[in-house]
Amino acid sequence: MRIAAVAMNTFREAVRDKVLYVLLFFAGATILGSKALGWVSVGQDEKIIIDISLAATSLFGVLIAVFVGTSLVYKEIDKRTIYTILSRPMWRYEFVLGKYLGLAMLIGVVTLVMAAMAAAYIAVMGGHVGLTYLQAVLLIYCQLLLVTALSVLLSSLTSPILGAMIVFSCYVLGHATGIMINMPPRFDGTFVKSAFETAYYVIPNLSHFNIRAEAANGATVPGTYVLWTMAYGAAYTALLLVLAAFSFENKDV
């Protein structure tokens, strides 16, 4: 019940944040604006709209996960609301988990709204979305859950600005893992190569969660691939949440 109370409170707080609506407005505008790119790509309207809509869902979801997530715990300490909460008989991990779940709920609703908006728009344009579109949305959400967990971990360790910079770097590197492991030969034996190799094994491979091209082209994605990717995301998310709870356990507030 304690985790649910913190989660619901976090959700309620985030829903009342005006920034959320600004981001949703821009996400909607991007989805509607995707038609413009469709015009310049003759016969590709539907593909372009699906691709851009999914990209917008992912990008704006990440923006919310990073900007809200990295200040989630930090703000509670900074505004001192945490004093009256942690002096209650609750475990600290319950607080961290509650904050995470509240934001995860919010991102779930936002992802659903953006995906539904895009699907309705595609239908109005005469197209249709299939199973792969839904799978793509599901994997985007799994990716957002992972990014949110990283944001919450950093929120209990550092300032929101530094946290956001680190999460964005991980997000970009997570989508470029192929480059990290296949450095040109001239980097052999250098620090750069070993640093990128280490990062390759530490940073989650976020490109696994990207099946936008398949959704846009109406290709089939095996259910087992989606399940394995979800399990991969869940493992990383759980690990990050354990680290967040651990780092927060003995923190002086």
Place this chain on the structure above:
Amino acid sequence: MYAIETRGLAKIYRGRIGRPAAPSLDALDLTVGSNEIFGFLGQNGAGKTTTIKVLCGLIRQTRGTAAVCGIDVRRREARQSLGYLPENPYFYEYLTPRETINFYGQIGGLGAKERERQWGSISELLDLREIAGQRVRGFSKGMRQRLGFAVALVGDPAVLILDEPMSGLDPLGRRRIRELMLHLRTQGKTVFFSSHVLGDVEQICDRVAILSKGRLVVQGRVDELLSRRVTHVEVIASGLPETVDSEIAATAVSSRNSEEGRHFVLPDLARANDAVRRVHAAGASLVEFSPVRESLEDYFLRLQERKP
């Protein structure tokens, strides 16, 4: 079993790189009995808030032990019997008092019926009903303090720890808090609070402890700590002949004219009685005779001056 007990409690915050760590609290031995109102005094930076934060589980001590109702404060169960009001309490601005109490009841593990029951009693005690539906965002300092008190009472804790509960309040607000603390004592609760308002502390506390630079200077009953000796006597007389006036002024610490007559400050009772005898002998009127005893503030200042 003590309501609060600390033994050799110390907290050293990590210093910045290249700078030594700053000890905020050092070897604090403190005992607070059940059903006491206990005043925790000290100048700014003396370590009062650090002690309170350790007791509430917000920070971990570097050395020593601390317990609330016999349970180590590092254990979650210790907070079961503890209610905390931080200095300048902050709450979620978008919640109403009713939602706030409900939220703290939930995280305190109370069921829906119990939360409803507690809202009824707490809102009545603190007059929250008229503002039950207003958002905290627009609340004044006094209203926030009342809500903070209400939050501390959620879960019906045996021990209340209040950090500067009277800070920034007007005289009416301070009186209300004092009355509330006295009421809580009648309910069998222990109230431990830090304050700068020594007059308030003297009025309501059973015992006090004074901290200086992280160390305990003294703790005990207020009436035992204060010598209660007469520090000086104020005598006011009117219609005094000039010669008598000069005689009394010669034995006084100071003298001045006031609306009621001549105002003398005599160093002790013997000289004050002698002055009164002279006033009567001269056929003048005695307007006031006030022996002044040492206050907690005098005692506190005396201690601070004594310490390096």
